[in-house]
Amino acid sequence: MKFAYYPGCSLKGTALEYEKSLIKVCKDIDIELLEIEDWNCCGATPAHQVNKYLAIALPARNIIKAEKMGLSLVTPCAACFSRIRFASHYLKDNRWREILLSVLGEEYAGNLESKHLLQIFIEEQIQQKIKEKILKPLSGLKVACYYGCLLLRPPEVASFDDPEHPTAMETLVHLLGGEVVEWNFYNECCGASFALSNPQAMENLVYKILLDATFSGANCFMVACPLCHSNLDTRQVQVNKHFKKHFSLPVFYFTQLVGLALGYPPKELGLYSHLTNPMGVLER
């Protein structure tokens, strides 16, 4: 399977271990990723808060590039996924396509398919391939599957999974031999867009998520978004300090867990880049 790959800015910086692990794992299960040439930032939250035209034109530049490649677009970042889906949702409308033509000077046919990488991992064909290659099942891991917001919502834009009862991550964890934990905050927001501008609010939201996951018996998280990861993992130290708690829940990208099950050593999956040390949980 071949895709036009849109990494998003985070994967080139704070989430480099996500890219490191996904490139390894994708190669192993025959997912070919061709990076879109000279891609630009999708505008994230600031663009749609300030200027709707910008919020559509910025991702549209990448969408048009992917369309020219003749491939479906795939992105590992939930925030980029949301912005790309929003833009292509609006661009189904002729009026928006005309506006875009005047801004970018390029035509968009309006048929690009865009997916989150996790969606590819739960396709039957890929599931079969992963199953065949599992060397070390993830026994001992009690995983809290954390979807966050933008992967699922709003459903008519994301069309990812059921927004209130998603099962994509659970399917993957079962396949890898891990244990899925039932908990409450799987689709609550972690306050990613406020990580820098309103950190107190973000810490409150992250605290609730950490508290519920711990109370439900989880010993790690699985995420599919670099922003969820940076909030849950990097900010865990600050939340501990602020709320006088001792949370120590490592946060894994789904690609890292797949990589571990396929037998990759932790170092090759970038597990030493995490701020909350995952080795304790893995040695169990």
Added chain:
Amino acid sequence: MELLFETAKLKFTRIINQLAENSVEKCYLCGKCTAGCPMAYEMDIQIHQIMRFLKLGEEKVLLKSRAIWQCVGCQTCSSRCPKEVDPASFVDALRVYATLTKQKASERAVEQFNYIFLEIIRHLGRIYEVGLVGLLNIFYMQPFRDIALAPKMVIGGKLNFIPHKIKGSKEIKRIFLACEELAQKDLKAKKELIEKEFQTTF
């Protein structure tokens, strides 16, 4: 607070409706949006109250509220709305309107974050995380904020100190200019049209 009903206030409702590409009239104020809102505990007016004030055309109350800048954009309200009103799109429309009419945001930190974030993209085409945090710390006058996280992040290789400028950065600058112009033109045209409509109706 004075809540007098004036025909002029309806113009505000109309313009936000058009910016959101939706109609607030559909909302029957059930409160389901507020029930699921993760930021509700911090907001001065709740999301269903925002919808009510919108129906009443209370421009001042809405644009001065902290709530419109405290919305995190998680889309929970919009996906749960039984009337498909999409409250999040109205909050976005209010923020866009406030930005276009150059009103000071009640949450300065969010406004500054948006500004710096977009300026970096305007010039580089991609976000430069280290620069973003550095500039924000200067703007917020907290130069050492989050500095405790830095050593571990450097060891993990998570901090990319060299900014990457994309080849099409000129194109991005052009997109920014065109979009800003379009947004202003569009707002002006909408206002004029609504004005005309009102003159023929009343």
